[in-house]
Amino acid sequence: MSQKVTRRQFLNYSLMGVGSFMVAGMVLPMGRFAVDPLFQSDAEGSMIQTSISADDITEEPTQVDFSFIQQDGWYESEVTDFAWVYRDGDEIIALSPVCKHLGCTVSWATDDANPERFYCPCHNGLYEKNGNNVPGTPPTGPLDQYEVGVSDGYLTIGQIFPNELV
Amino acid sequence: MLYNQNDLKILKDEIEFVDTAVIPFASSDMTVHAPLNSSNIEMLHLVSIQLEKQFKGRLLITPMMTTVDENISVLASYVKQLRTYGFKNIVVLTHLKAEIDDAHRIKLNEIPLENMSNEMKIEMINDEVKTVMKSVISIWNK
Structure with a gap:
């Protein structure tokens, strides 16, 4: 005896089928967006290569230049910045040369009275070697x-x- | 500091620290000197950008001012305005000979930039910036 599918059953099945497709259509993209951060690669690509060998870095802070592409509205330009880089034990430390007062560029040991400090020429600001x-x-x-x-x-x-460090 | 809204807002509160105004000043005569003028203007731009980077917290770089026929009357009234605003030192950065009352003039060298390779250009500009920085510091130390 062949199994008969009633009209009611047939409608039920087709409704469930169509319904589940619709639900899947909504839930799957949402799920993908929710777990998206897990698939993001680390920001490793944003590390900028310099021309300084890591072995050449000493305990004396030296100026290390690096350039990157900066986008200003419509205009793209290559910007060169630098950092004060020195070695502290096994660690390499890179400090920004931008003075926290009003943004001048600080330099290492240019003030004769403070040979072991960063010096800001604008208003005689001083920083210890660790940036303090x-x-x-x-x-x-x-x-x-x-x-x-x-x-x-x-x-x-x-x-x-x-x-x-401070 | 630059002549933009953000920096001007800071400037208002920090005028005792930002005590020096730098006016890049050039000639834009449309005579036989036009090519030379344009090269001078380009160089003035590059030097003032570098200078701003180094001494951001103590300088206001005003928009570049250009003149024709070596007329310096606008410059003179600008210097007066800056003085009234509260700047202690006013520096005119220029290739021109014009002497201005009440302001220091730093004269740049004329360098034919268009004939140089990029590397050479950067080197020349950097040297010029160093000279200008020294002159600015000597004005501060007076």
Whole structure:
């Protein structure tokens, strides 16, 4: 005896079928978006390669240039910035040269009275080697740090972040 | 500091720290000197951008001012305005000979940039920037 599908059953099945497609059509994209952060590759691509070999970095802060493409509205330009880079034990430290007071460029040991400090020529701001601002001088916070890495023996520079050494 | 809304807002509060105004000043005569003028203007741009980067917190770089027939009357009234605003030092960065009352003049070298390779250009500009920085510092130390 052949099994008969009633009209009611047939309608039920086809409704469920169509309904499940519709639900899947909504849920699947939402699910994909929800877990998307897991598939993001790390920001490794944003590390900028410099021409300085990691072995050449000493305990004396030196200026390391790096260039990147900056987009200003419609205009794309190559910008060269630099960081003060030195070695602290096994670690490599890269400090931003932008003074926290009003944004001048600080330099290492250019003030004769303070040979072991960063010096800002604009308003005589001083920073210790780890970037900490010397109290009594105009800056109100420590110098920012750059993420650093080593790729094929060469130093790479990444994102800027607030100083964590102080 | 540059002549834009953001920097001008900061400038208003920090005028005691930002005590120096730099006016890039050039000639835009449409005479036989036009090519030379354009090269000077380009160089003035490059130098003032670099200078701003180094001394951001103590300089206001005003928009470039151009003149014809070496007429400096507009410059003179601008200097007066800047002085009234509260700037202690006013520097005119220029290739021209014009002397301005009440302002320091830093004269740039005329460099034929168009005939140079990019690397050479950068080097020449950087040297020029260093000279200008030294002159600015010596004005501060007076």
